[in-house]
Amino acid sequence: MKELSLHLLDVAKNSVTAGARHVDISLEEDPQGWLTVSIRDDGRGMAPEFLARVTDPFTTTRTTRKVGLGLPLYRLTAEQTGGSLDIRSQVGRGTTVTARFQRRHLDCPPLGDLPGTVAMLIQGSPDIEFTYRHTTPNGAVELSTAELRDILGEDVSLAEPEIFAWIQDYLTEQEEQAAVDIDPAAMIEGEIT
Amino acid sequence: MKSLEELKAIREKMKRQMDVRESDENTIRVLVGMATCGIAAGARPVLSAFLDEVDRRGLTNVSVSQTGCIGVCRLEPVAEVFVPGEEKVTYVHLTPDKVPAIVEQHLVNHNVVTDYTIGAAE
Numbered sequence: 001m002k003e004l005s006l007h008l009l010d011v012a013k014n015s016v017t018a019g020a021r022h023v024d025i026s027l028e029e030d031p032q033g034w035l036t037v038s039i040r041d042d043g044r045g046m047a048p049e050f051l052a053r054v055t056d057p058f059t060t061t062r063t064t065r066k067v068g069l070g071l072p073l074y075r076l077t078a079e080q081t082g083g084s085l086d087i088r089s090q091v092g093r094g095t096t097v098t099a100r101f102q103r104r105h106l107d108c109p110p111l112g113d114l115p116g117t118v119a120m121l122i123q124g125s126p127d128i129e130f131t132y133r134h135t136t137p138n139g140a141v142e143l144s145t146a147e148l149r150d151i152l153g154e155d156v157s158l159a160e161p162e163i164f165a166w167i168q169d170y171l172t173e174q175e176e177q178a179a180v181d182i183d184p185a186a187m188i189e190g191e192i193t
Numbered sequence: 194m195k196s197l198e199e200l201k202a203i204r205e206k207m208k209r210q211m212d213v214r215e216s217d218e219n220t221i222r223v224l225v226g227m228a229t230c231g232i233a234a235g236a237r238p239v240l241s242a243f244l245d246e247v248d249r250r251g252l253t254n255v256s257v258s259q260t261g262c263i264g265v266c267r268l269e270p271v272a273e274v275f276v277p278g279e280e281k282v283t284y285v286h287l288t289p290d291k292v293p294a295i296v297e298q299h300l301v302n303h304n305v306v307t308d309y310t311i312g313a314a315e
């Protein structure tokens with residue numbers, strides 16, 4: 001995938017598929033270029049044996065319905081930048097997927113369209129409570145669907161195209177303020193310890 | 194700056210529209226495939242283009258939603274269009290620039306854009 005935000009969209013969709021009622025998405029950037037992306041849900045969770053397999057496409061057993069690609073690709077992308085992927089999950093309670101990326105690494109994809117991604121997740125699951133938080137050394141972006149629903153009431157769905165457009169524009173303005181430019185001259189190649 | 198106040202205004206406008214809405218059985222449905230393969234192939238901007246176009250034209254009888262695997266990875270991005278009383282149409286290899294024609298010709302004027310359908314691609 002060409003953008004980290006596309007991975008975010010894909011991995012957060014797993015939470016939706018897992019029947020989550022709440023999904024909390026957070027991105028934290030530190031001054032050294034490390035980005036921590038965490039997606040926490042209260043969906044059905046995964047058993048330890050299953051969890052051990054999901055990030056490795058090659059150990060998937062034949063009995064598995066199909067080989068998932070989302071998490072293995074996500075792990076690969078994080079590791080290519082010198083970062084890592086960590087999944088904590090408990091059956092019946094939920095899952096937290098945390099990935100670390102070094103944004104200055106040459107192999108780190110750009111963040112891409114975060115506002116479009118978040119707006120789309122909300123549009124696709126208008127009844128799930130989403131929170132979104134992106135903090136950088138320059139500022140913070142925040143959105144909670146509970147707050148939007150307070151304003152919109154019960155009759156207006158978060159799936160409406162006009163609401164999608166509003167959320168996208170609202171986040172775009174905030175993201176522009178908080179954005180951190182990655183200086184290509186400061187890119188790091190190879191191993192980071 | 195966009196403000197939550199603005200959202201209140203949108204709510205009031207939409208509440209007024211609710212009264213003139215088509216009933217559910219007359220709603221045209223667009224489903225965009227958003228499985229991993231669809232997302233990787235460019236489904237996000239395609240879905241975005243459908244939402245933008247439906248919003249821009251104020252089409253209150255169209256619902257745009259997302260679905261998982263449609264089962265044709267190599268033809269992604271894929272969208273299915275369900276017009277009540279007509280056969281399902283599957284559009285394949287979509288890009289955002291193909292979307293306005295589908296909205297105008299198919300969703301508004303009920304003429305299938307055959308060039309972009311699965312039949313044309315196979």
Ligand SMILES: Nc1ncnc2c1ncn2[C@@H]1O[C@H](COP(=O)(O)OP(=O)(O)OP(=O)(O)O)[C@@H](O)[C@H]1O
Pocket residue numbers: 010011014015018041043044045046054067068069070071072094095228229230
């Ligand atoms: N948040 C989650 N909660 C519960 N189960 C999960 C979660 N995330 C992943 N899983 C399980 O791990 C499997 C693998 O996920 P992965 O995203 O790698 O592939 P997939 O979603 O099955 O298919 P795709 O290739 O379309 O992403 C899922 O099918 C699901 O069973």
Ligand code: FES
Pocket residue numbers: 226228229230231261262263264265266267269
């Ligand atoms: S996994 Fe590609 S269409 Fe289903």
Ligand SMILES: [Mg+2]
Pocket residue numbers: 010011013014068069070071229
């Ligand atoms: Mg997945």
